[in-house]
Amino acid sequence: MSRAPMTKAGSERLRAELDRLKSSERPRIIAAIAEARAHGDLKENAEYHAAREQQSFIEGRIGELEAALSTAEVIDVSKLGAGSKVVFGATVDLEDEDSGEAVTYQIVGDLEADIKQRLIAVSSPIARALIGKSEGDSFEFRAPNGVKRYEITGVRYE
Structure with a gap:
């Protein structure tokens, strides 16, 4: 298991x-x-x-x-110390490259995910696209309403 x-x-x-x-x-x-x-x-x-x-x-x-x-x-994500690289537990600041809208998510376990609190599941498409990227990187992922492009403007572990 x-x-x-x-x-x-x-x-x-x-x-x-x-x-x-x-x-x-x-x-x-x-x-x-x-x-x-x-x-x-x-x-x-x-x-x-x-x-x-x-x-x-x-x-x-x-x-x-x-x-x-x-x-x-x-x-305990405060003890991960992964720097600017996105791994499980990271709080990530993103900027939508099309609209310029800023959003912040934390990557968490599947059961604790709650989009209203900006907690996204590690298994979600956006989290899977984020894992392994670093601050300053751009990425895209397929959302239900089409392809979204974001830039990672900040990564922290709180």
């Missing part, structure tokens, strides 16, 4: 989510199921079925997080 890379910060976020699910969400759902059961006939009890569905989702997420964390290779 290969070990999936994960940043130290991502590992901490996922552990916090796991703790929250186990310590507050799971007991809340168990109480909601018990309350719904007390209402009687379970066949036509929408509250009971909704609570059971939510319990199933939470238990699935707990299992997913436990599995991911148990097989993760946690990497």
Whole structure:
């Protein structure tokens, strides 16, 4: 079994989510199921079925997080010291060569990726195109809406 890379910060976020699910969400759902059961006939009890569905989702997420964390290779990116070369964990400043728009991404493990927070998965097309490049390099990759060209204006490890 290969070990999936994960940043130290991502590992901490996922552990916090796991703790929250186990310590507050799971007991809340168990109480909601018990309350719904007390209402009687379970066949036509929408509250009971909704609570059971939510319990199933939470238990699935707990299992997913436990599995991911148990097989993760946690990497402290502040200690990588790869200089201006882009490797896993790098925070990369980019400039779109067509529009001039600047954007910053951090390359993280697949499970911790969140585009809204500018965390891109190491397996994503843009991350794969970035890996191995250095500050000052230009590159292109195929995005869903066509080929994009960027220049790497900064690389740091935080």
